[in-house]
Amino acid sequence: MALKLADYKTTVHNDWCPGCGDFGIVNALQMALAEMGIERDKAAIFSGIGCSGKTSHFINTYGIHTLHGRVLTFAQGGKLANPEMTVLAVGGDGDGLGIGAGHFVAAGRRNIDMTYIIFDNGVYGLTKGQASPTLKLGEKTKSLPSPNTNYNVNPIGLAVASGFTFVARAYSYDVRHLKDLIVKAVQHKGLSFLDVLQPCPTYNDLNTRDWYAGEDLAKESIERHSRIYKLEDTHFDPVVHYDDEIDEKLAQALIKSLEWGNKIPTGIFYKNEIISPFATRLTDKIPNYLENPPAKQNISKDGIPTTDVSKILDSMKV
Amino acid sequence: MSSVDFSWLIGGPQGSGVESGANVFSKVCAELGYQVFGKREFHSNIKGDHSYFTVRVSDKLIHSNVNDVSLMISFDAETIFRHSSEVMPGGGIIYDSDLEKISTDSVGTLDNYFKERLHRELESKNKPFTIDGVLEIAREKGVNLYPVSFKTILASLAEETENPRLKGMIRMFNVIGVSLSLGLIKMPPDSLLKSIDSIFSKKPQIAEINKQAATYSYNYAASKFPDFSFVLSGTEKQSDTILVQGHQGTSIGKMVSGCRFQSYYPITPASDESVFLESNEILEVHDDRPGSTTVIQTEDEISAIGMMIGSALTGTRSSTSTSGPGFALMTEAIGWAGMNEVPIVLTLYQRSGPSTGLPTRHGQDDLLFAVAGSFGDFPRIVYASGDIEESFYDTGNCFNYSDVYQVPVIHMMDKFLSSSVVTCKRFDPQKITINRGKLLEKVEGEYKRFAFTEDGISPRSRLGLDNGIFWNTGDESDETGHITEDPQMRIKMMDKRMSKLDLILKQVPKDEQIVSYGVHDYTIISWGSTKGPILDALEMLKKEGIDIGFIQIKLIHPFPTEHVKSLLENVKTIIDIEANHSGQLGKIFKQNVTREIDYFILKYSGRGMTSTEIYESLKRITENKANKREVLEHGA
Numbered sequence A: 001m002a003l004k005l006a007d008y009k010t011t012v013h014n015d016w017c018p019g020c021g022d023f024g025i026v027n028a029l030q031m032a033l034a035e036m037g038i039e040r041d042k043a044a045i046f047s048g049i050g051c052s053g054k055t056s057h058f059i060n061t062y063g064i065h066t067l068h069g070r071v072l073t074f075a076q077g078g079k080l081a082n083p084e085m086t087v088l089a090v091g092g093d094g095d096g097l098g099i100g101a102g103h104f105v106a107a108g109r110r111n112i113d114m115t116y117i118i119f120d121n122g123v124y125g126l127t128k129g130q131a132s133p134t135l136k137l138g139e140k141t142k143s144l145p146s147p148n149t150n151y152n153v154n155p156i157g158l159a160v161a162s163g164f165t166f167v168a169r170a171y172s173y174d175v176r177h178l179k180d181l182i183v184k185a186v187q188h189k190g191l192s193f194l195d196v197l198q199p200c201p202t203y204n205d206l207n208t209r210d211w212y213a214g215e216d217l218a219k220e221s222i223e224r225h226s227r228i229y230k231l232e233d234t235h236f237d238p239v240v241h242y243d244d245e246i247d248e249k250l251a252q253a254l255i256k257s258l259e260w261g262n263k264i265p266t267g268i269f270y271k272n273e274i275i276s277p278f279a280t281r282l283t284d285k286i287p288n289y290l291e292n293p294p295a296k297q298n299i300s301k302d303g304i305p306t307t308d309v310s311k312i313l314d315s316m317k318v
Numbered sequence B: 001m002s003s004v005d006f007s008w009l010i011g012g013p014q015g016s017g018v019e020s021g022a023n024v025f026s027k028v029c030a031e032l033g034y035q036v037f038g039k040r041e042f043h044s045n046i047k048g049d050h051s052y053f054t055v056r057v058s059d060k061l062i063h064s065n066v067n068d069v070s071l072m073i074s075f076d077a078e079t080i081f082r083h084s085s086e087v088m089p090g091g092g093i094i095y096d097s098d099l100e101k102i103s104t105d106s107v108g109t110l111d112n113y114f115k116e117r118l119h120r121e122l123e124s125k126n127k128p129f130t131i132d133g134v135l136e137i138a139r140e141k142g143v144n145l146y147p148v149s150f151k152t153i154l155a156s157l158a159e160e161t162e163n164p165r166l167k168g169m170i171r172m173f174n175v176i177g178v179s180l181s182l183g184l185i186k187m188p189p190d191s192l193l194k195s196i197d198s199i200f201s202k203k204p205q206i207a208e209i210n211k212q213a214a215t216y217s218y219n220y221a222a223s224k225f226p227d228f229s230f231v232l233s234g235t236e237k238q239s240d241t242i243l244v245q246g247h248q249g250t251s252i253g254k255m256v257s258g259c260r261f262q263s264y265y266p267i268t269p270a271s272d273e274s275v276f277l278e279s280n281e282i283l284e285v286h287d288d289r290p291g292s293t294t295v296i297q298t299e300d301e302i303s304a305i306g307m308m309i310g311s312a313l314t315g316t317r318s319s320t321s322t323s324g325p326g327f328a329l330m331t332e333a334i335g336w337a338g339m340n341e342v343p344i345v346l347t348l349y350q351r352s353g354p355s356t357g358l359p360t361r362h363g364q365d366d367l368l369f370a371v372a373g374s375f376g377d378f379p380r381i382v383y384a385s386g387d388i389e390e391s392f393y394d395t396g397n398c399f400n401y402s403d404v405y406q407v408p409v410i411h412m413m414d415k416f417l418s419s420s421v422v423t424c425k426r427f428d429p430q431k432i433t434i435n436r437g438k439l440l441e442k443v444e445g446e447y448k449r450f451a452f453t454e455d456g457i458s459p460r461s462r463l464g465l466d467n468g469i470f471w472n473t474g475d476e477s478d479e480t481g482h483i484t485e486d487p488q489m490r491i492k493m494m495d496k497r498m499s500k501l502d503l504i505l506k507q508v509p510k511d512e513q514i515v516s517y518g519v520h521d522y523t524i525i526s527w528g529s530t531k532g533p534i535l536d537a538l539e540m541l542k543k544e545g546i547d548i549g550f551i552q553i554k555l556i557h558p559f560p561t562e563h564v565k566s567l568l569e570n571v572k573t574i575i576d577i578e579a580n581h582s583g584q585l586g587k588i589f590k591q592n593v594t595r596e597i598d599y600f601i602l603k604y605s606g607r608g609m610t611s612t613e614i615y616e617s618l619k620r621i622t623e624n625k626a627n628k629r630e631v632l633e634h635g636a
């Protein structure tokens, strides 16, 4: 029986604030899963801690709500042990780029075939609006006692520098575009990263829906409203087609990621399927890793171990 | 045949081949039928600092080192300065005669604390602060000195084999040292040559040179020093004996138990286990295609435990191995695993804390931390192995406990065990059983991961199982795994999880909880690697007609209070032996059994206990001459 969008929804009460950008992301996730027709029991959503962390409870697949900053570690373990699963990790910008930044970088280096989505709202929503790592220096959102004293992390730049092989940005109120990017991210062979600009109407009074829509700009110029534009509508080609192109495409993505203010690019910044996914690297050492991964292995028969260590024991014999 | 009890010590700068020399010596002794107990001591350093290896050899079963050294081999000055006082009267020191005039001040790696102690000793005996000085003291004590010029050996060898390159090969000092030792004790040389062949099996030319050096040195010692009183010409070989390195009990135990995922971050003394697992990552499986262990070196220990939990959620038996500092970083996630009833096995190779402490030295400092580390109340098992052989079978048990009770299991090991090399009975994989508890193969109908059941344990689905969808969260949850803050549900869920502790005490077989070696008026309680030296010390006392009891507590959390109480009911004096400062098991004992410990025998110098020093303290206790806290100090 074909799965419908409704099949990917749970009945769990959603307690996000009205107007929260997170709703758009959950909807897009459910739509993407439905569009790809991924069996519900072959997908797992891992989430971090924060408002965004509750996402896994709203989606009717395996859902693992982990620890603050650690979502990538749990998700990678799950995918490595059972590579058949479609694995998505989701979490806040504080979760992934503050407390979890080390895991972010390390995950990039591994390039495990899964998808990571950051809900980028510039604040620590669930702890009442402190500055997140993506908030710009000198900005003061509603509940900050004084302007932010830290320079911001550039999620796209960091992802590209860390080895993520698919790096994109989306906007949570453009659900259709976001859904398309999620599908592309999941279908990418390797670790894909999606930075989703997510207005937090409760605590981020700077990067609001109206701001992204360019309401303030409209006053000065009648030509353009939205700050957000799509890279695919330009001549930007994010794809690494051959080896020699890697440096150039990395640099291009980094430069593009610095664009902010009146023009904010969304879409795919970088895509590289030349770099091997982690499973391929494992298969080089363990030829049957994918056919016989950890989760599928036979370890006992009638309660007796089936692993034969006699050769190792023989080598220790005296 | 008179019984053999021989202790051999080899020392030298880190990186000079002390360890491989000791491995050859251990292997040769084991091949000739002897029981071997070897232990390595080293600085937190890669090249240059002092390291040494003690190998005790006997024709009887032994479980520990003793204080006295029978033969020491030293090709550097530091070893002589540090260890010559340990050599017993009638024992011997083979040393490089080119070192005789070296003074303490010219050895940069001799630290001031040690130097001051040594100078005081030399001054009081009117000796110069030189190698000559310390050797003179040894000789006066009755130690035989065997000076050998290592350089001259190389030179003669170079001449004899017409290979001038040999002259400068100081890398072979360790092989020469081992061979001189074997010549001195007249151990048949065949297995020495065989063992060199096997070490250099991929480099036959190097093997050849080493064999020439070995033969030459062996003959040199045998002919020049024929009268050493220790002769080890071999004994009856026990069948099914293996020579095992400290980490191999748990690593091979993990393979057999079906652990197929191990994530780790490098730390002494735990990482050898992970490296061994990765080196043997492809596994042979009876009647099936090959299996494998996926071993992942992570960016930190937080990631190591996160990945292990993620993997365990797929139904894979998963594990990590770490030491105190890494365990500290893992504590938050242990609570998550406890909350979400995820079976994981965490092998905790303790070393001396606090903080970085003595990073390459021994300690049993982390028992209370293992029992209580992490916030909130949740069930876990803390289980301690007493020796390497035991750790193989215990690893199997730990995986079963974690699967059956769906709890994190912390398997306590330590540096004493990990840096030992011992002979023991060949591990028998058939004695390990695999019990996956309520892990589901298929799901029919509605599924709730945390369904309330009679015994508090819910059927467990795994990521990817058809119809087995579940949710997990570190928040309190209801039966489906969705967040709840309902006070009644909270109470029920806490009770469900915590009820497992009683179930564990009820169901885990008594002999897996505690091993009793007899109970007498004086009885020892202890845990972990003190087992070996305690058993040997008890044997020594028994020979003098003194019987002391010993219960080895393996299941430390949940604590088997009633079982301990009934065992110790008639005991008059309880002695707690542990390698830490505060007597951590003693604290747990007192809290649960509500009875005082009468004596503590403690060691926190970072060095393992010897049976000699335990024997001495126990003897003082029986003679009523002991301190309430006997603090042991042996070891350089």
Ligand SMILES: Cc1ncc(C[n+]2csc(CCOP(=O)(O)OP(=O)(O)O)c2C)c(N)n1
Binding pocket: A049, A050, A051, A052, A053, A068, A091, A092, A093, A094, A095, A096, A119, A121, A123, A124, A125, A126, A127, A132
């Ligand atoms: C180890 C730890 N430290 C602190 C917290 C408290 N905490 C909960 S959510 C959160 C920040 C959430 O911010 P973000 O990750 O950006 O997610 P958002 O709520 O904005 O979606 C913090 C600091 C925690 N749960 N765990």
Ligand code: SF4
Binding pocket: A015, A016, A017, A019, A020, A021, A022, A051, A052, A121, A125, A126, A199, A200, A201, A202, A203
């Ligand atoms: S605090 Fe912000 S991020 Fe959190 S639910 Fe409310 S609007 Fe959304």
Ligand SMILES: [Mg+2]
Binding pocket: A050, A092, A093, A094, A119, A120, A121, A122, A123, A124, A125, A132
């Ligand atoms: Mg945030």
